[in-house]
Amino acid sequence: MVRIQAKMHIAYAGVSIVNAIPCGIGAVLPINLKAFAKEGKRNRNSPLINAIEDYLIKNYKIKTSFEVYSEIPEGVGLKSSSAVSVAIISSISHKLGDVYPPKLSAIITKNYNLSITGAFDDAVASYEGKISFTDNINLKILKLEKPSHDLKVIIFINDKRHDLNLSLMRENCKSFKIAFEKAFNGNIYEGIKINGYLMSEINGYDKKILDLMMEKGALTAGISGNGPAYFSLVKEGEEGPILDYLSNKGKIIVSEVLK
Numbered sequence: 001m002v003r004i005q006a007k008m009h010i011a012y013a014g015v016s017i018v019n020a021i022p023c024g025i026g027a028v029l030p031i032n033l034k035a036f037a038k039e040g041k042r043n044r045n046s047p048l049i050n051a052i053e054d055y056l057i058k059n060y061k062i063k064t065s066f067e068v069y070s071e072i073p074e075g076v077g078l079k080s081s082s083a084v085s086v087a088i089i090s091s092i093s094h095k096l097g098d099v100y101p102p103k104l105s106a107i108i109t110k111n112y113n114l115s116i117t118g119a120f121d122d123a124v125a126s127y128e129g130k131i132s133f134t135d136n137i138n139l140k141i142l143k144l145e146k147p148s149h150d151l152k153v154i155i156f157i158n159d160k161r162h163d164l165n166l167s168l169m170r171e172n173c174k175s176f177k178i179a180f181e182k183a184f185n186g187n188i189y190e191g192i193k194i195n196g197y198l199m200s201e202i203n204g205y206d207k208k209i210l211d212l213m214m215e216k217g218a219l220t221a222g223i224s225g226n227g228p229a230y231f232s233l234v235k236e237g238e239e240g241p242i243l244d245y246l247s248n249k250g251k252i253i254v255s256e257v258l259k
C-alpha cells in the first residue's frame with residue numbers, strides 16, 4: 001500500500017511595526033520562528049483550533065482535525081495565533097475553493113473574538129513571509145515588502161500581558177498613524193520606535209527597556225503586538241551589549257528577520 005503523507009504547511013512569527021488596534025491599519029515584520037500544520041490527528045486543543053474546526057463545519061460542511069507544531073511562544077505578541085491559524089487554513093485551502101488564508105484567518109479570529117481587528121496584518125506577514133502593511137477593517141493589503149537587510153531580532157519577555165487600555169489606544173489613533181506613515185514611506189525603524197513608546201505609555205510597559213536597548217546599539221526597539229514582548233533589531237555581530245544588559249532579567253530569544 002502506498003501511503004501519501006500530507007505535507008506540513010509553514011507560517012512565520014512576526015514583530016509589530018505598528019499595532020492595528022488603534023486605527024485599523026497595521027504593519028508587521030516576519031521573523032524566522034515557525035508554526036507548522038497539516039490535516040491529521042488533533043495533537044493540541046485551543047480555542048483557536050476549536051474555532052477554525054467549528055467554522056469549517058458550519059460554512060463548508062468539512063469535519064476534520066489538525067496536527068499543529070509551533071516554535072513560537074504563545075500569548076506574548078509574536079503572532080503565534082496568526083501563524084497557527086494561517087498554517088492550518090493553508091493546509092486545507094485546496095478544499096475551500098478560492099480563499100486567501102490570511103483573509104479567512106482574519107474573519108474567523110474576529111468572529112470568534114480571538115482578535116480585535118482580525119489581525120490581518122499579522123496573518124499576511126505570517127503567510128507571505130514579507131513585511132505587511134494592511135487595512136484590517138477592509139481586509140486590504142496596502143503594501144508587501146521583502147526585508148532587505150540581514151538583521152537579528154532580540155526578543156525580551158519579563159512580564160505577563162497587561163490588560164490593554166483599548167479606548168486610550170483608539171484615542172491615540174493619530175499618533176499611531178504617524179508611526180504607520182513613517183514606516184510605510186520607508187522609515188520602518190522610526191515606525192517601530194513610535195509604536196513601542198506609545199504602547200508602553202498607554203499600556204504600562206517599561207519604556208526604560210526600550211531606552212536601554214537603543215543605548216546599547218539597537219537600530220530600533222519596540223513592543224510586539226499587545227505585548228509583553230519587547231524586541232530590538234540589531235546588525236549581525238552587534239548583539240553582545242544588548243544581550244549582556246538583558247541577561248538574568250527575563251527570557252531572551254534571538255532570531256532573525258526573515259529574508
Ligand SMILES: Nc1ncnc2c1ncn2[C@@H]1O[C@H](COP(=O)(O)OP(=O)(O)OP(=O)(O)O)[C@@H](O)[C@H]1O
Nearest residue numbers: 046047048070074075076077078079080081225226
Ligand atoms: N501554538 C498554538 N497552538 C494552538 N493554539 C494557539 C497557539 N498559539 C496561540 N494559540 C491560540 O490562539 C488564541 C489567541 O491567542 P493570543 O491572542 O495569545 O495569541 P498570540 O498570537 O500568542 O499573541 P499575539 O496575537 O498578541 O501575537 C488562543 O486561543 C491561543 O490558545
Ligand SMILES: O=C(O)C1=C[C@@H](O)[C@@H](O)[C@H](O)C1
Nearest residue numbers: 020026115116117118119225
Ligand atoms: O487583535 C488584533 O486585531 C491585533 C492584535 C495584535 O497582534 C496587533 O499587533 C495587531 O495589529 C492587531
